[in-house]
Structures are given as C-alpha cells and as structure tokens.
Amino acid sequence: METNEQSQHLSSRRSFLLKGGAAVGAASLGAGGLLLEPSEALAKKGGLTKGDAAILRFLAAAEILETDIWQQYNELAGIQDAEVPGGSGNPDYTEAVAVLDEDMDQYIHDNTDDEISHAAFINAYLAAHGAETVNLDKFRTLPSSQATGAQQIGRLTNLMQLTINTSFWTRYRSDSLNPDFGDVLPNAVPGLATGQHPAIPRTDADLAPPDHLQAIANTAGFHFAWIEQGGTSLYAELAQRVTHNEVLRILLSIGGTEIILIMPEPTIFLDRKFPIVSIIRPTETDGAAMGALNAFTADGLFIGQSPEFFAAAAGLAKAADAARHGKDD
C-alpha cells in the first residue's frame, strides 16, 4: 500500500517535470524529539569533526531556507492540513499551479513536510553531538504575500521578485556538456533569467487576468525544479568532504530525497575519455556551499535581507567549504 502510494508520488513528480519541459515554450508568458544520546559510532570516535559539523550546519541552514520557501508555496497552493499548518489556500492560484500537474498540491505539501523534517533532524543531530545548531529566526523579516491564503508572518525568503536560472534543464539534457568541466549551459526559459518575476500572487490583484496568474504559476513550476536540482548537487558535493561514515549516511539518505526525477540524459563525467553516464551534475566539491548560497542570492530569494543575514550565511558556507574528508580535527 505504502509502496503503491510512493510510486504514485514518484510518477507524479516525474510527470510534472516532463510536462515542465514541454511547457518551456509556453512559459515565456511572461526538535521536539531531540536525540538524547550521541549515536554510538560517533561517540566512540569522540564526536563530530569540525568539518562535519560545519557541513551539517550549512545544510541545516539550507533546509531552514528551503522550508521557508516551500511553506510559502504550501500556504497558497498546497494541501491545507495539520501536518503542514499555517495557510488557508488560494483556490485560483492552486488551480493555475494544477495546470502544470494535477497532483501539484500534494507535491508542494509533501516537499514542505520533507524540508521541515530535514531541518529538524540535522539540528537535533548536531545538538546530540554537542555541536552548535542553526537558528535563523531573527532573520524572518521579509514580507508575506498579501493574497488570500497566506499567513501574515515574517519570512526568510522572497518569492515575489525572482530571477530564475533555468540552465538546470538544458544541463540535464546535454550529453556533451557538464558544469564540472566549466561548461556553461543556456537557459531553457531566457525570459526568467532576467528581470524580477513573482512566483506567488503578491495580492489578490495578481489573480487576474488568467494569463497573468498562469505566468506566475509557471514561474513557480520552474522554481520548484530549480530548488530541487540545487539541493541534489549540494548534497552530492558536500558528501565528498565529510569524514565520519554516519555523517556520510545522513548526507546520502537526505540527499537522495532531493534528487530530481527528470530522467537525465547521460553526459560526460570525471574525464572525457570515459563513456557518457547518467549522473547528478554538477558534483565538483570546490566552493560547493558558497556556490549554493550565491545561487540562492542570484535567484532573488534574499532581496530585502539584512547585511547581518548575508554575513551569517556566508560564514556558514565558508566553514562548510573548508571541510575536507578525513581531516579528523
């Protein structure tokens, strides 16, 4: 039963992303349960290394930011229930997002639930090992959408002025180019890569005319895939820098759930002398955390954030990027 549910969920993600691809042309429209004991394996080894803790902290921050993003989508276009409370739904926007995939409300709800669990787990794991945890609450200062359905609270991220890099799509379709080789892939939707586009209705005035609302929903659709492909690379990149097996297990286990099911075309990997292979891209480790942070910033997610926020986020990223596999400090 559960397997069946799972496979239905997977196939719905798959079909959305496929339809997302087909829509490329058209879219130019515009800690309760804290772990009480440090896990045995790490206790024997004397706790987390500095690098492992730094990587986990950066990932905790990334998950908190992702939670903030998905929460905003869920309040307006997700399933409203006690599992992911907060909003009351916006029927017009929900319908426009459902044009991309009829299960999109479920997809948004489940992603939000996943991100909440990722952030809570990683912070609880850090705490259980006596390491500093991540709390970004003081940076919840950005405005909420004024449209029907949204909660009126301070946000960490801005979804109303996005500039979306859609080269993730072409990157996963190319059999001869890979960012790990320094290749630059073109945007699938050049219109989204310049200017600032709302991915959620800013007020109820954005709910009409239908073409305007659909353009907003389409922007969200591309943003959903942008978030997930970013997380997919981030976990694969940072996993190569961790030291303890258990931390590697966490990165592989959580990272696996971020993986986008866009049925990649095989491409070049490690060296051009090898045959092409179907893989995550990029996975080069140099500057992976800072790269993710820069991508979030370029996406417009932090428009309006304070200099203190940027300093805190850069500090977390720098520390994570300084981690090296096997450096037991």
Ligand SMILES: [Fe+2]
């Ligand atoms: Fe996540």
